[in-house]
Amino acid sequence: MVAAFALSDFRQVTFVDLAERVLDDAYRLAGYLLGDATEAEDAVQDALTRSWQALATLRDQDKFEPWFDRILVNICRDRLRKRRGVRIVDLSDDLAIFIDDPFRAALAKSEVDRLMHVLNPDQRIVVGLRFWKDLSLQQIADLLGIPLGTVQSRLHYALQALRDEAERTTTGPSFTEKVRR
Amino acid sequence: MNESNLEKRLRDVAAGTQPSAPLSLHRFLRELPEVQTARRRGPLGRLRAAYDRVRWQIELPQVPRRVQVGFGIAMALVIAFACAGALLTARLSQGIPGGPPSPSHYASPTPIRILGSAQPAATASINLAMIASKGVARVDQDEALPMAAVMTRASKFLGISGGAYGANGLVRSDDGLNWTWSPPADVNPQAGLLTSIAADSVGTIVISGGVTRPDGTIDGRVWVTADSGATWREATDESVFQGMPVQIVVHGTYQFLAFGWNDTTLADAYRPVSEWRSIDGMNWTAVQTPIKGTDVLAVSTASGFVLSGVPVDTSASDEPPIWHSTDGVAWTRAKASDNSAPSMGPLVSATVTLQSHVYAVSASTDGASHHLVSSFDGGTTWQSVTPNLTMADPGTITHIASLSTNDVRYGQIEYLFATTHGGGAPQLMVSANAGLSWQSATDPSVGGPAGTDLVELGGSYRTGATEFISFGAPGSTLGIWTVYLTGMG
Numbered sequence: 001m002v003a004a005f006a007l008s009d010f011r012q013v014t015f016v017d018l019a020e021r022v023l024d025d026a027y028r029l030a031g032y033l034l035g036d037a038t039e040a041e042d043a044v045q046d047a048l049t050r051s052w053q054a055l056a057t058l059r060d061q062d063k064f065e066p067w068f069d070r071i072l073v074n075i076c077r078d079r080l081r082k083r084r085g086v087r088i089v090d091l092s093d094d095l096a097i098f099i100d101d102p103f104r105a106a107l108a109k110s111e112v113d114r115l116m117h118v119l120n121p122d123q124r125i126v127v128g129l130r131f132w133k134d135l136s137l138q139q140i141a142d143l144l145g146i147p148l149g150t151v152q153s154r155l156h157y158a159l160q161a162l163r164d165e166a167e168r169t170t171t172g173p174s175f176t177e178k179v180r181r
Numbered sequence: 182m183n184e185s186n187l188e189k190r191l192r193d194v195a196a197g198t199q200p201s202a203p204l205s206l207h208r209f210l211r212e213l214p215e216v217q218t219a220r221r222r223g224p225l226g227r228l229r230a231a232y233d234r235v236r237w238q239i240e241l242p243q244v245p246r247r248v249q250v251g252f253g254i255a256m257a258l259v260i261a262f263a264c265a266g267a268l269l270t271a272r273l274s275q276g277i278p279g280g281p282p283s284p285s286h287y288a289s290p291t292p293i294r295i296l297g298s299a300q301p302a303a304t305a306s307i308n309l310a311m312i313a314s315k316g317v318a319r320v321d322q323d324e325a326l327p328m329a330a331v332m333t334r335a336s337k338f339l340g341i342s343g344g345a346y347g348a349n350g351l352v353r354s355d356d357g358l359n360w361t362w363s364p365p366a367d368v369n370p371q372a373g374l375l376t377s378i379a380a381d382s383v384g385t386i387v388i389s390g391g392v393t394r395p396d397g398t399i400d401g402r403v404w405v406t407a408d409s410g411a412t413w414r415e416a417t418d419e420s421v422f423q424g425m426p427v428q429i430v431v432h433g434t435y436q437f438l439a440f441g442w443n444d445t446t447l448a449d450a451y452r453p454v455s456e457w458r459s460i461d462g463m464n465w466t467a468v469q470t471p472i473k474g475t476d477v478l479a480v481s482t483a484s485g486f487v488l489s490g491v492p493v494d495t496s497a498s499d500e501p502p503i504w505h506s507t508d509g510v511a512w513t514r515a516k517a518s519d520n521s522a523p524s525m526g527p528l529v530s531a532t533v534t535l536q537s538h539v540y541a542v543s544a545s546t547d548g549a550s551h552h553l554v555s556s557f558d559g560g561t562t563w564q565s566v567t568p569n570l571t572m573a574d575p576g577t578i579t580h581i582a583s584l585s586t587n588d589v590r591y592g593q594i595e596y597l598f599a600t601t602h603g604g605g606a607p608q609l610m611v612s613a614n615a616g617l618s619w620q621s622a623t624d625p626s627v628g629g630p631a632g633t634d635l636v637e638l639g640g641s642y643r644t645g646a647t648e649f650i651s652f653g654a655p656g657s658t659l660g661i662w663t664v665y666l667t668g669m670g
Contacts, residue, residue, distance in 0.1 A: 014382045019210050020435050021383075021460070027202035032195060044202070045209055052213055061383060102200035110193040131191040163187055 015055055018064045019048060025065075025133075026072050031103035032132040033076045033125060035113065040103065043079060047072040066143050069133075073125055073144065080121035118165045123158035126151055331380035339386060339410045341375045349375055351388075353410065365390065368404050368413050377439075379432040386410065387437050387462040389427035399426040401441050405462040414463065421465045425455055433481025436460050438468075438509040444475035453493055458509050471504055471512050478528045483537035487560035488512060489528035501525040501543070505560035515556070521565040525554065534595045535585035540566070540616060542578050542599075550576035553599070553616050572610060572619040574603020598622065 026047065031040035051071050058067055107113040116124060129140045137155070141148045331339055338354040342362065350364045365372035373393025380386045386406045391399035401422035404413045425441040432438075439457045443449045453473045457465040470477075472490035479488050485507035492502050501522045504512035517525065524545055531541035539556040552575060553566040568575045582598045597612045599619070611622040 015214060016211055017382050017435055020207070023202045023206060023210065024199075027206060028195070028199055031200065037200070041203060041206055044206055048210055048213055106194050110190045112190055112194055127191065131188065132195040134195075159187060162191075166187065 014061070015052060018061065019051070019068070022065045022068055026068065029069065029128065029133050030072060030076055032107070033073075033128045034079060035103055035107050035116070037101045037103055039079065043072065043075050046075045050075070066139075070143055070145070073129070077121045077125055080124060114169060115162045115165045118161045119158050123154050123161070126154040127158050127162075130155060331378055331386055337409060339378070341378050341388065351375065351410070369402070369415065372402070372404070374399050374426065376426070376428050377430045379430045379437060381432050381435075381437070381462075384409070385462050387430050387432070387439075387459075388413075389430040389439055389441075391426045398445060401425045401427040403427055403430070403439060403459075403462065403465065416459075416465055417463050418465070421457060421467055423455070427457075429477060429479050431479050431481045431486065434485050434507060434509075436509060437462050438479065438481075438486060439465065440470070440477045440479055442475050442477070450474050450491075454490060456509070468510050471514070472502070476527070478531055478541075480531045480533050480539065482533050482539060482559045484559040485509070487515075487531065487533075487539060487556075489531070489541075491527055499523060501554075501563055502527050503560060503563060513561075515560055516562045518562045518564045521554065521563070524552075525563075528554075530580040532581050532583040532597070534583045536595065538595065538615075540581055540583060540597055542581050551578045552576065553578060553581070555616065566616040568612075568616055569618050572599075572601065573608075574601050577602040 023044070026044050027040055030043040030047075031037055034040050034043060047068065051068050054071075058064065104113070107116070119127065125144070126140060129135045129143065130137070135143065137151050138148060141151045144151070338352075340352045340354075342350060342352050350362050351367045352362050354361070365375045368375065368388060368390075369392070371392040373391060375388055375390040377389045378386065384407055386409070388404045388406075389401075390404075391401045394400050400419075401424065402419055403416040403422075405416065406413050422441060425443055427439050427441045429440040430437055437459045439459070441455045441457070442452070451473060454470045454477050456468040456470045458468050459465040470488070470490075471493055472488065473493045474491040477488065477490045479486060481487075482505075485505060486509050488504045488506070489502055499522055500514050501517050502525065503515040505515055506512045516522075526544035526546045526548060528541040529544050529551065531539060533539050537559060539560055541554050541556075542551050543554045544551055553568065554563050555566050556563045578599050578601050580600045584596045584598070585594065594613055595615070597616050599610045599612070599616075601608045601610060609622040610619040612619045
């Protein structure tokens with residue numbers, strides 16, 4: 001009984017310790033991928049719950065971070081896919097409410113927010129892992145469990161689409177403005 | 182827009198100050214295991230939880246799926262043949278007079294847990310036996326030698342022994358019985374003193390101490406290993422320690438705390454004790470403490486930390502000089518649930534049991550005697566423990582340690598060990614009822630350390646299955662004793 005309690009405590013403390021170390025990075029990754037702090041928090045909560053339930057399948061504690069990131073990225077992908085069918089209208093300006101969302105602010109500041117809608121979820125994830133998580137292409141391939149060539153092509157087409165969109169909208173109305181119309 | 186321009190814009194998104202996970206997310210994480218565990222009800226839930234616990238502990242090699250399936254089929258065949266054989270045997274024994282005896286005739290004896298080749302020396306009525314381990318260095322001069330040890334991820338022991346005046350260094354053991362010693366330089370070529378060791382649950386081990394300056398004083402340092410002591414790295418910025426020896430390091434609630442003070446001048450007794458905290462052991466930040474002077478006692482509990490020393494603020498003299506904290510930053514003064522607070526001085530020794538009960542030795546306010554106190558709520562409230570006449574000189578308690586062991590009939594039992602100094606030679610006492618009654622653990626029937634071999638109880642540490650206490654004596658060998666549960670009372 002003691003041993004069982006001890007193992008249970010050990011597992012619990014270990015999980016919390018491991019997750020605590022990656023929590024900030026995970027929150028940021030989800031935030032930039034989803035572009036929304038509230039949704040990022042929900043996604044990380046989902047990832048924590050799933051990883052706790054699947055902890056027995058983790059063979060090597062040293063690989064906790066890529067394992068956890070993979071779960072988180074899958075959750076973000078699901079959320080991005082669901083979002084594609086939903087028309088999002090940003091009312092914050094109209095309501096004169098400033099929402100203190102660091103991710104939306106960062107994306108808007110770099111004027112990336114008005115370009116990202118042209119990417120599909122898989123492309124957005126590759127872009128996010130490359131530029132915001134700063135992973136190498138090989139690390140992205142390992143994390144997503146896909147061939148390196150697939151990562152390269154997704155990134156290539158994603159950058160191409162972003163470039164096209166940037167040039168197309170240089171003189172035209174912004175994405176937000178178009179949606180409002 | 183060219184490619185580099187686009188990439189720069191993308192990278193700018195995550196440049197500069199980055200948002201951290203909100204507190205609500207940290208709270209969710211800490212509550213998650215309990216919430217999830219509570220959901221696993223019923224036989225299937227318990228079975229799944231048990232499987233998870235075992236699976237988490239066992240490092241299985243990476244085996245191809247085909248081999249796994251083949252192994253599964255082979256095991257199924259073996260089990261099927263075994264069942265068929267058992268059925269056949271049972272049928273034959275029923276049908277043939279004088280056939281094979283029933284399986285109970287072949288019942289194996291109760292398994293005996295053996296550590297190494299050494300057997301418990303003897304048993305005692307308290308159901309403990311103790312054996313001494315070997316190979317730890319001699320300790321010279323009158324230096325108390327609390328040995329502290331942690332368990333590495335490789336299930337080996339790593340500890341420090343001795344003090345500033347003798348046998349200070351690193352001790353290692355694969356089995357807890359046979360130990361090797363090496364000087365502080367084994368951690369770092371410049372290391373002059375190792376003071377304390379702590380480990381988190383993911384394999385980070387931190388040793389505190391310092392390097393020796395030309396004038397012989399100690400300049401504080403912290404060293405960290407993530408590979409069970411094979412290699413050590415120095416904390417990123419030692420300037421945070423301000424040249425002060427780092428005297429204690431503890432781990433709890435997902436962080437390391439360290440405490441340091443100088444004790445070279447009279448003025449040091451009036452300066453606040455320094456505290457630092459770190460998540461990873463490498464990067465430390467300074468924190469305020471409510472105590473001053475040249476000595477501190479700090480232990481971690483399941484809910485946080487307990488700290489004791491001489492208070493900077495002397496106005497609250499009706500409260501014990503003990504503080505508790507969940508994060509090591511905000512310290513709250515403890516309360517006494519009886520009228521013992523006015524006589525309570527700083528704690529001189531403390532132990533935290535597996536159930537997070539804290540037992541401690543408190544010096545009286547005039548320092549003339551010691552007495553035993555306890556807390557069952559993580560150090561928030563304290564009360565005196567009054568041993569009965571089985572402890573001859575309770576006022577001479579100097580050290581306390583604890584081990585928790587499992588009894589199939591009575592469940593978990595917390596054993597307390599204490600050293601007393603009444604009369605002649607020091608005595609090691611043991612209690613199994615929260616310190617109310619005691620018996621000598623140096624009794625030959627227990628086989629523990631005897632007579633002048635024993636001076637001070639160092640501390641206790643445990644593995645999943647075996648538990649140890651350490652003790653030492655000036656001029657003799659530092660002892661590590663393995664404590665066994667030997668049977669039912």
